[in-house]
Amino acid sequence: MRLLVRLLAILIGLVLAIMGALLLLEIGWTRLRPASDPLIVPWRAWLDLGGELSWSAGTPTLASLLAIGVGALLCVAAIMARRRVLHLHDPGPDVSVTTSGRSIARLIVRRVRAEDGVSDVWVNADHRHIRVRAVGSDDEDGELLPRLQLLIRDVVADLPLREYPRVSVALRAPRSRR
Template identity: 55%
Template sequence: MRLLVRLLATLVGLGAAVAGVLLVVEVSRSWLRPGGAPLIVPWRAWLEHGSRLGWADREVLAGSLLTIASGLLLCTAASAARRRVLPLADLRPEVSVTTSGRSVARLVDRRLRAEEDVVDVAVRADRRRVRVRVVGADGMPDELRTRLLGLTRRLVADLPLREQPRISLDMRRGRTIR
């Protein structure tokens, strides 16, 4: 979602820049030749057409609805693109500390990859859950899942998270995750 917001911000910025350049060109042209025709944008024709429109015309209604819809789209995209953080326990009342789900996932990933019989690991972490997918070697022991789940629980419990997330571990044999 953050990619969408960056893309929308870039497009809106480019649109504003192009509109600004066109405005400067047309204003300069009208200063240099006050009675001459517009250079690029037919703004005089638009001005005449706009002066004939009333508030109840369909074009005005369509423009209003389009503006409202695009504003709602931008607001929705911006509010959904907030950075998702995991709050850590406050050391002091005036200090607030957070970490990212990516940091927690990286910590769990590195620790589990160091274990015997683990071929591949994929971890996703957020405020509510830590999801771990592990691929074990072909001849892995049956208690490997229990051992890795306990290790992950201890590792996450040792973090000073304000709320402890649920941990789920999915175990597979033999092939890599992708």
């Protein structure tokens, strides 16, 4: 969702920059040649149209509703794009401690890669769920998956989290053994 908000911000910024540049261009053109037609933007026709419209016409109402809808949509996208953090137990009354899912994922990756029989690992962690995908290089006896599950649950349990996310672990064989 944050990607959507970033793209919308870039798009709105570009539109505003282009509108500002066109406005400056038209202002300069009108100052140089006051009697001539507008250069790019037909602002005189728009001005005439705006003078002819009344507040009871459907066009201003439709434009207002459209602006409200787009504004509400942008507000919802901005609210939904907040950074999701994991809250830790506060060490003191005036201290609040949080961490990111990325830092939890790095901790788990480091611990899992240190285990025997693991050749690669990917971790995705957020405030609700920790997903671990590991590639086991040598799991002939079938003990690697339970060992990894226990290790990851211990690592997460050692963290001073207020709420513990669900943990799922998947183990697959290396590509050469498939």
